[in-house]
Amino acid sequence: MKTIVTEFGRSIVATLFFAIIVCGIYPIIVYGLGRAFFPSQANGSLMVDSKGVVRGSELICQNFTSDKYFHPRPSAAGNNGYDPTASGGSNLGPTSGALYTNIMQNIAAYRADNDMPSNAPVPADAVTESGSGLDPHISVANAELQIPRVAKARGLTEDRVRELVKENTAGRDLGLFGEPRVNVMTLNFALDELGKP
Amino acid sequence: MHANQWLELAVYIAVLVAITKPLGLYLNRILDANGRTWLDPVLRPLERLTYVILRVDPAREQGWKQYALALLVFSLVSCLFTYVILRIQEHLPLNPQTFGALTPHLAFNTAVSFVTNTNWQSYGGESTMSYFSQMVALVFHNFFSAAAGIAVAAALVRGIARANSHTIGNFWVDITRVTYYLLLPVCIIYALFLISQGMIQNFKPYTTATLIEPQTVSVQKTDANGNPVKDAQGNPVMVNQTLTTQSIPQGPMASQIPIKMLGTNGGGYTNANAAYPYENPTPLSNFIQMLSILAIGSALTYHLGRATKNQKHGWSVWTAMFVMFLAGVLLCWWAEAKGNPIHQHLGVAAADGNMEGKEVRFGIFDSALFATVTTDASCGAVNSMHDSFTPLGGLVPMFNIQTGEVIFGGVGAGLYGMLIFVVIAVFIAGLMVGRTPEYLGKKIEAYDVKMTLLAFVILAIIILGFTAWACVTKWGLAGLNNNGPHGFSEILYAYTSCAGNNGSAFAGLTANAPQYDTTLGIDMLLGRFAMIVPLLALAGSLAKKKIIPASAGTFPVTGATFVILLVGTVLLVGALTFLPALTLGPIVEHFLMLQGTLF
Structure with missing residues (x-):
């Protein structure tokens, strides 16, 4: 019995003391290091336009629907999608009827938007929802299919748009990890900044 | 691939x-x-x-x-x-x-x-x-x-x-x-x-960003008190609204x-x-996150x-873990790369695999590897949504947890979990040759085997027991996001994940209801402490014993025979316990998917 009481007392002291170290000192050290070495990343990789207004983050997707922008992947985050405070996927399984309908509609819309024949295969990323609902990337094939539409809507040559796509494409990390990808956020931001002083 | x-x-x-x-x-x-x-x-x-x-x-x-x-x-x-x-x-x-x-x-x-x-x-x-x-x-x-x-x-x-x-x-x-x-x-x-x-x-508040392209969205109309307005048929009235900002979370991540x-x-x-x-x-x-999950284990x-003082034994245990790790990765990766025939029939490019719930930067492989690694260990972080995996792709994480997460495993928990199977394996080997089982010079006696089995049986009882219970109650079914066998998989995964102290989910399940929160909480407590206490008892019992010198009849705990026996024990015990339940969930769903059945 005496041991139990001792251990309770010790546990209370231990919880408070350890909390000071791992929940107080430690995160503040990390905060200081982040501020010193990588302030932009530590603050969210935010994109600021020429007027000084925060337009979003390079890493967090927004929705784009008009022809002059590259369209991101469909999103299940929040009621209207692309809500960074309600991240998540559809969580619909492989035999889900709801998922079937969603994908069917997404395919039809994608083909219509990009002037594709009705039997052309569509890149999987273009019609499926990502895990976070905030995936800022699309596949290279997906971007390629959207170039003619964006070029036409903006009165630019396809080559000019393709050049911008290339600038906003990342290869595999260190040539090895992950997949090549196009960042829709930085790409669309760059398209808008084009021609501005 | x-x-x-x-x-x-x-x-x-x-x-x-x-x-x-x-x-x-x-x-x-x-x-x-x-x-x-x-x-x-x-x-x-x-x-x-x-x-x-x-x-x-x-x-x-x-x-x-x-x-x-x-x-x-x-x-x-x-x-x-x-x-x-x-x-x-x-x-x-x-x-x-x-x-x-x-x-x-x-x-x-x-x-x-x-x-x-x-x-x-x-x-x-x-x-x-x-x-x-x-x-x-x-x-x-x-x-x-x-x-x-x-x-x-x-x-x-x-x-x-x-x-x-x-x-x-x-x-x-x-x-x-x-x-x-x-x-x-x-x-x-x-x-x-x-x-x-x-x-x-x-430590700054959430950032408000001005959308690059403002969006028109359809939202439910509310009255002055914030209550939703309904039309004569009782359907919610929708109005168009222009969305111009996005709130981006910040904090000490x-x-x-x-x-x-x-x-x-x-x-x-x-x-x-x-x-x-x-x-x-x-x-x-x-990549570094996946590596750090298995590093300590x-x-x-x-x-x-x-x-x-038997480094070969350490590496033999490592090898047994590695074999199961590799098998899991390959199956999960193959299933996800092959994708979903139902969606491919609609026009999704077959070469892209199953991208539902996955991020483009990771793609199929990094998602499958992450899912395997996170459930080999008791980590449970996810970089893709397991709920949307193909049936066999989703079976791998579930079965990994059901083995007791002994494939490198959670920090500490993986090793002590695997040592349960080592004791069972030498016990079985002892029975086969008719000798008192020994493990590294220690006689494994009735008390030790009892403590070992206690730790294992508890896992089976709470996973299957709670799953069965939730399946026949209203609250259990109310949380489902999918119908058919996939719904069953969601419940089975939840209790498996909590008992195994994993924490990943078939996340469609809405578990934030009093009954789920409570039963899953009990599941987690038993899965952790009802294992740790018998294991510490085993540790105490083993520490007291004297070392007996190895003889010709001692079953060696190194080498290929031992690795095969150990892997066999893990798979056999896991399969015998959970195969019936897995058959009702992912396995039957796999065949339904091939047939094109929808729920």
Whole structure:
């Protein structure tokens, strides 16, 4: 019995003391290091336009629907999608009827938007929802299919748009990890900044 | 399954092998109360100060009962600490979004979830938890449930290695040393790396961004009191609204994620966990996160070999784990790369595989590898949504947890879980040749086998028992997001994940209801402590025994025969227990998918 009481007392002291170290000192050290070495990343990789207004983050997707922008992947985050405070996927399984309908509609819309024949295969990323609902990337094939539409809507040559796509494409990390990808956020931001002083 | 991805898999395995020995040797020093490390000049004073404040005599070891008592009381007290913080969150600092207190059942579920190293999340972090709750209530357990797991494994290894001893180490010394010398220093460097990749670490309120392209969205119309307006038929009235801003979460994330991965906790800062771009910004950060999940579990097998002076045994256990790891990765990767024929029939490019619930930067391979790794260990972080995996792709994570997460496993928990199977394997081998089973010179007797089986049986009972119960109740079915066999899989996965202290989910299941929160909470508590206590008893029993010299009849615990027997034991026990349930879920769904059946 005496041991139990001792251990309770010790546990209370231990919880408070350890909390000071791992929940107080430690995160503040990390905060200081982040501020010193990588302030932009530590603050969210935010994109600021020429007027000084925060337009979003390079890493967090927004929705784009008009022809002059590259369209991101469909999103299940929040009621209207692309809500960074309600991240998540559809969580619909492989035999889900709801998922079937969603994908069917997404395919039809994608083909219509990009002037594709009705039997052309569509890149999987273009019609499926990502895990976070905030995936800022699309596949290279997906971007390629959207170039003619964006070029036409903006009165630019396809080559000019393709050049911008290339600038906003990342290869595999260190040539090895992950997949090549196009960042829709930085790409669309760059398209808008084009021609501005 | 491209050449590039095979190469990445090879690199992953090579790096894992490469760090096993050095990290194992380092663990040896940490888990010896008098061990010296190169961090001594900085950390020794802090360690001494800690013992003074806690009134612990580091030279005095504990018997298994005292060791277990210290662990249980510390877990109880720190669990209450978290519960209280979550319940009074609104009155605490660092809450710029003014989140309210959690409900009692959610606070209970969350506190239990973190103290048991499960990190099941019935909440969405970015819409529920203040910076203070994340940084204090949750991170505390990320460190100390990991340290406690390693401590239990260390105690069991001491029990195996020692002879005629009544003690198995000192709990307070073990958790202090593991935290100071291993977890904290690694986390500081790791956090800085993650920030460089794009992870956030700040204390500012959520950022409001002006959308690049404003969006017109359809929302439910509300009256002056905020109640939804309905038309004559009772349907909600929808109105168009222009959305011009986006609220982007911020906070102290980079200090939380390293220990989330390294300590195989897995509790995400955000709801989408490691799929959230801030929480896992690049394929490189993803690679390091996957590596850090298995790092300590792998190194502990080296520690086992070193401590028992039988390095070959350590590597044999490692090999058994590795074989099962590789089989899981290949099956999951193959299934996801093959994709879903139903969707391919609609026009989805077949070469792209199943991308539902996956991120483009990771693609099929990194998602499948992550899902396998996170469930081999008791981590439970996810970089893709397991709920949307193909049936066989989703079966792999589920079965991994059901084996008891012994494939490298959770920090400490993986090794002590695997040692259960080692004891069962030598017991079976002993029965086959008609001798008293021995393990590294110790006779395995009735008491030891009983304790071992107790630890295993409890897992089977709570997973299958609770799943069966939820399936026949209204509250159980109310939380489902999918119908048909997939709905059953969602429930089975939830209780499997909680009992295994994993924390990943078929996340469509809405588990934040009083009944789910409570039963899953009990599931987690039993899955953790009803395993740890018999294991510490086993450690105590083994420590007392004397060493008998090996003879010609001793079953060797090294080499191919042993590895095959060990893998066979794990698969057989796991399969016999869970195959019927898996047949009702993922296996039947696989055939329905091939037929094109929808629910």
